[in-house]
Amino acid sequence: MQLELKNVKKQYHGNEILKGITVSFNSGKCYLLLGKNGVGKSTLAKCIAGDEYIDAGEMKVDTDVQNMHTLVSIQYQYFESYKYLKIREIIALFQKITQQAQFSKELFELLGLNECGHILLKNASGGQKKSLALFLAVLLNRPILVLDEPFADLDLLKKQRLMHFLETYTRENEKILIIISHEVAEFQRLFDYTLILHEGKIAEIGSTIALQEKYNHAALPGIEGVYYAVTGQILGGKIS
Template sequence: MLELATYNHVLVKNASGGQRKALSIYLAFLLNKPIILLDEPFADLDLMKKKQLASFLKKDIEQTQRIIVIISHEVAGFESLFNEIYILKEGQLADCGTLEALEEKYSNPVFKGIEGIYFEVTGKVLGGQVG
């Protein structure tokens, strides 16, 4: 997963941010816990590793009863990973539901997908604020 073997000779203290992220994700799944919390799992990964991680997560979700909680500002292209979406505004739950239910509720967002729903709910773009 995530080409870990390509840098098996690198000490963790000398690893890049992406290498450390890949290793920490690998270790989380190696422990085989029923619930895994991934905080910004796509950050620091190049595009290829992001796709590999998304593919791995999708496969794991389909094949196990594991609960995977993903906290992320980067969601474009990863919508198929989410059964439920929770949107926080100023640390409080602002809305939640399936992607389909939220798309129906916010039927004319400024942006497509989760980013548009997030903007409709919070007035902010993921990772920043408009204006």
């Protein structure tokens, strides 16, 4: 499957956030969406997911489907619904109401959901809510999966195990995986392609390996170096 965005534009209250995004996403690949806060990463994700309307441009997939947004599963940063249900009950509810739900025992265990299943959502920690949101996004079993800061709030071991899971999951299930993350240093292996959003446009796009070769930076190696070379900024700040 291929997801194609052509000159996608989006504005809020006259402020243009996305100024013409053109990009293609292919199944079986993982894409890292990189950019500073407020640059439009989450807006782009919401447009792909269909939570926001686009003002101009086109979004399409190469399969016969009435509404392409039904093909997208998105993990929002937090899950705040069903506060008086236990985590395992929320999962059970989604399992019951989701068509072709994909219950991944591996992900369930690595996120530690078996240990916190008895906790009411209102009493769950930020990390547990994040884990639940992540699990549900995968459970929905859509061809396109968008994850917003999936590694934040998770401990180091879970982060590593999650990276391995996502790597295998994307390839074996032929998913399009789009990840928005500021944490990139330890997970470079996961990202097949990197997109850098800057001032509402795609400033750079390419295979992660090719970009690292193109922008070889001694002080800031890896994707962080690429980002610095393209934008003049470091992830999460700016070098004066």
